[in-house]
Amino acid sequence: MNTTSQISDEIFAHERDAFVERMLQSTAGTFDMFAIYLGERLGFYKALAENDWLTSDELALQTGTHERYVREWLEQQTVVGILEVEDANSEAKARRFRLPAPHAEVLVERDSLNYLAPLARLMAGVVHPLPSLLEAYRSGRGLPFEDYGPDMREGIAEMNRPMFLKLLGTEWLPTISDVHERLQADPPARVADIGCGFGWSSIGIAQTYPEVKVDGYDLDETSIEIATANAVEADLGDRVKFYVRDASDPTLEGQYDLVTAFECIHDMSDPVSALRTMLNLAGANGVVLVMDERVGDSFTPKGNEVEWLMYGFSVLHCLPAGMADQPSQATGTVMRTKTLHRYATEAGFCDVEIMPIDNFFFRFYRLQAICPAA
Ligand SMILES: C[S@@+](CC[C@H](N)C(=O)[O-])C[C@H]1O[C@@H](n2cnc3c(N)ncnc32)[C@H](O)[C@@H]1O
Numbered sequence: 001m002n003t004t005s006q007i008s009d010e011i012f013a014h015e016r017d018a019f020v021e022r023m024l025q026s027t028a029g030t031f032d033m034f035a036i037y038l039g040e041r042l043g044f045y046k047a048l049a050e051n052d053w054l055t056s057d058e059l060a061l062q063t064g065t066h067e068r069y070v071r072e073w074l075e076q077q078t079v080v081g082i083l084e085v086e087d088a089n090s091e092a093k094a095r096r097f098r099l100p101a102p103h104a105e106v107l108v109e110r111d112s113l114n115y116l117a118p119l120a121r122l123m124a125g126v127v128h129p130l131p132s133l134l135e136a137y138r139s140g141r142g143l144p145f146e147d148y149g150p151d152m153r154e155g156i157a158e159m160n161r162p163m164f165l166k167l168l169g170t171e172w173l174p175t176i177s178d179v180h181e182r183l184q185a186d187p188p189a190r191v192a193d194i195g196c197g198f199g200w201s202s203i204g205i206a207q208t209y210p211e212v213k214v215d216g217y218d219l220d221e222t223s224i225e226i227a228t229a230n231a232v233e234a235d236l237g238d239r240v241k242f243y244v245r246d247a248s249d250p251t252l253e254g255q256y257d258l259v260t261a262f263e264c265i266h267d268m269s270d271p272v273s274a275l276r277t278m279l280n281l282a283g284a285n286g287v288v289l290v291m292d293e294r295v296g297d298s299f300t301p302k303g304n305e306v307e308w309l310m311y312g313f314s315v316l317h318c319l320p321a322g323m324a325d326q327p328s329q330a331t332g333t334v335m336r337t338k339t340l341h342r343y344a345t346e347a348g349f350c351d352v353e354i355m356p357i358d359n360f361f362f363r364f365y366r367l368q369a370i371c372p373a374a
Contacts, residue, residue, distance in 0.1 A: 028080070030123075031080075032080060032082075033119065033120045033123040034120070034123065034124070035073065035076055035077065035080075036082075036107070036117065036119075036120040037120035037121065037123065037124050038073060039073065039077065039107070040107065040117045040120055040121070041121075042063055042065055043062075043063045044059060044063060044065075044070070044073065045099055045104070045107045045108050045117070046108055047059055047062045047063050048083070048097065048098060048099035048104075049099050049104040049107075049108045051098075052098055053086050053096035053097065053098045054096060054097055054098070055093065055094065055095065055096050055097075056070045056071035056074055056092075056093060056095070056097075057093060059074065059097075067093075071092060071093065074095075074097045075092075077097075078097060082099075082103055082107075083097045083098065083099055083100075083103075084097065084098050084099075084100055085097050086098070110158070110161070110162070111162055111165070111166070112162060113162050113163065113166060113167070115158075115162055116159075117158075118154070118155045118156075118157075118158035118159040119155070119159065120155075121151040121152075121154055121155035121158065122151070122152065122155035122156065122159065122313075123155075124151040124155075125148045125149060125150075125151035125152030125153075125154075125155050125317070126148065126152065126312075126313065126316040126317045127316070128147070128148050128149045128151060128152065129143055129147045129148060129149075132147060133316065133320060136320050136323075140323075141323070141324075141326075142269075142320050142321065142322065142323030142324035142325070142326070142328065143320040143321060143323075143324055144321070144324040145219075145220055145267075145321045145324065146220070146222075148317060148321070150222075152317065153197065153198070153220065153222065153223055154198075156197060156263075157197050157198035157200060157223075157226075160197075160200060160201070160262070160263065161198075161200040163359075164200040164201040164203070164204035164262070165200060165203070165204045165207070166204075167359075168201060168204040168205060168208070169204050169205055169207060169208025169209065170208060171357075172357050172359075172364065173205070173208070175355065175356060175357055176287070176289070176355060176366065178287070179258055179287050179289070182257050182258070182287075183205070183208075183209040183212055183257070183258065184209060184211075186211070188211035188212055188213060189209070189211070189212050189213075189257040189258065190212070190213050190214075190215070190254075190255070190256045190257055190258075191205055191212055191213070191214040191215070191256060191257065191258045191259070191260065192214075192215050192216075192217065192254060192256040192258075192259045192260070192278075192281045193205070193214055193215070193216040193217070193260050193261075193262070194217050194247045194259065194260065194261040194264065194274065194277070194278060195217070195218055195219075195247060195261055195262065195263075195264025195265070195267070195268070195274075196216030196217060196218050196223075196224075196227060196242065196262075197218060197220075197223050197227065197264075198223055198226045198227050198230055199216050199223075199226075199227025199228070199230050199231055199240065199242055200230070201216075201260065201262045202214040202215075202216040202227070202231070202240050202242070203230060203231055203234050203236060203240060205260075206231075206234075206236050206239050206240045207234070207236070212239065213239050213240075213241075214239065214240045214241075215241050215242075215243065215254065215256075216240065216241070216242040216243070217242070217243050217244075217245040217247060217252065218242070218243075218244065218245070219244070219245070219246050219247070220244075221244050224242045224243065224244045227242040228241075228242045247261075247268065247273075247274035247277050247278070248268065248269075248270040248271075248273035248274045248277065249273075249277070250273065250276070250277065250280075252277050252281070253280070253281075254281050255281070255283055255286075256281045256282060256283075256286050257282075257285070257286050257287070258282075258286060258287050258289065259278045259281045259282045259286055259287070259288045259289070260288075260289045260290075260291070261274070261278065261289075261290045261291070261292075262291045263291055263292060263293070263362070265290055265292055265331075265335065265340065265343070266292055266293065266318060266322070266331045266332065266333055266334075266335035267318055267321060267322050267331075268322060268329075268331075269322055269323065269324065269325040269326070269327070269328035269329065270325075270327075270328070270329065271329055271331060271343045272329070272343050272346045272347050273347075275288075275343055275344055275346075275347035275349065275367070276347040276348060278347075278367070279347055279348050279349060279367070279369055282369065283369075284369065284370065286369075287366065288349070288366070288367040288369070289355075289364065289365070289366055289367075290340065290364070290365040290367060291362050291363070291364050291365075292335055292340065292362065292363060292365070293306065293310050293333055293334065293335065293361065293362065293363070294306055294359065294360070294361055294362055294363040295307055295310055295333075295334045295335070295336055296336070297336060297337060297338070298336065306360070306361060307334065310333040310334050311333070311334055313333045314332040314333035314334055317333075318331075318332055318333040319331075319332040319333070329343070337352070337354070337363070337365075340352060340365060344365075344367050348369075349367045349368060349369060350368045350369060350370055350371035351367075351368040351371060352365050352366070352367055352368070353365065353366045353367075353368060
């Protein structure tokens with residue numbers, strides 16, 4: 001064997017072994033997410049956070065579950081480092097387990113910006129229609145949003161909820177000074193929130209700006225029912241209203257000071273028509289704001305963490321859901337700035353400005369209706 005082939009054999013073996021290691025780590029990570037799903041859905045984390053140390057019998061009793069399953073789950077969670085055990089050497093049913101407070105914030109504290117338990121619901125949601133997804137890849141047809149079930153829509157809403165309630169009104173919108181001023185001025189401003197999902201962005205805006213009236217629009221009936229209930233529960237039923245409407249429907253009319261679309265343009269089969277609706281709703285004086293994924297400017301091999309996640313959502317959910325209605329632009333989750341720019345221009349906007357709002361996942365675009373005179 002000559003030196004060149006020896007080196008290439010070494011490189012081959014190194015890369016193969018690294019990939020074997022990565023496959024094993026990915027499998028462990030996937031198990032993590034589905035075991036977290038069990039813990040969140042069955043109320044295990046909540047019960048553990050509310051108590052100190054619990055045995056499997058105690059946790060099963062508190063959550064209405066079967067002790068043998070609970071014991072296996074507790075052991076699994078401890079082996080992977082999510083839970084702590086008081087005395088590993090005690091008899092299996094006598095062992096007491098607890099959820100460390102830093103992990104509890106991530107898994108149980110719904111209002112925390114570090115709350116990530118909904119990621120497990122998203123993972124369950126994206127694989128819910130796997131057999132139909134295989135068929136979609138062969139046929140080229142899409143998969144309706146509803147086919148992903150409650151885990152998907154709840155996962156999206158719960159992931160974004162803390163940001164909408166804690167950052168949108170208090171940090172993000174104040175960076176856009178004319179919008180911030182208008183939302184505080186008289187007569188009370190009107191906001192249209194397109195693709196509002198469970199309505200947390202609409203509620204976040206109304207909570208921060210106490211005179212503002214918000215109309216949320218979404219295609220998904222179940223989301224609108226839940227959004228309406230959320231607004232009533234937040235005591236905002238009089239100022240925040242929700243409607244089942246397709247944003248690409250040209251008969252969607254109104255006059256608004258601010259028109260928003262949070263993480264939904266890339267999901268739409270006809271984003272150009274939706275943006276045209278937004279332009280009409282904002283008129284000459286309103287502002288159009290789009291928040292979408294903070295992906296790179298161009299396709300780059302290996303990419304970054306954001307793109308790893310966004311392409312994952314795209315191949316399993318956003319692209320097929322966006323192709324359910326035909327014809328479709330088939331955008332996918334990885335909607336780059338230049339793609340949005342093209343859609344906006346086709347819709348009649350003059351320019352797209354990136355807002356100086358710093359967020360790991362999201363980029364904010366202000367779509368300009370009128371170009372400044374040259
Ligand atoms: C990823 S979710 C985001 C929901 C919400 N904005 C949030 O951030 O939690 C995308 C939403 O867009 C909605 N949607 C997709 N196409 C739409 C359309 N043509 N008109 C109105 N809503 C649409 C979906 O029903 C879904 O609720």
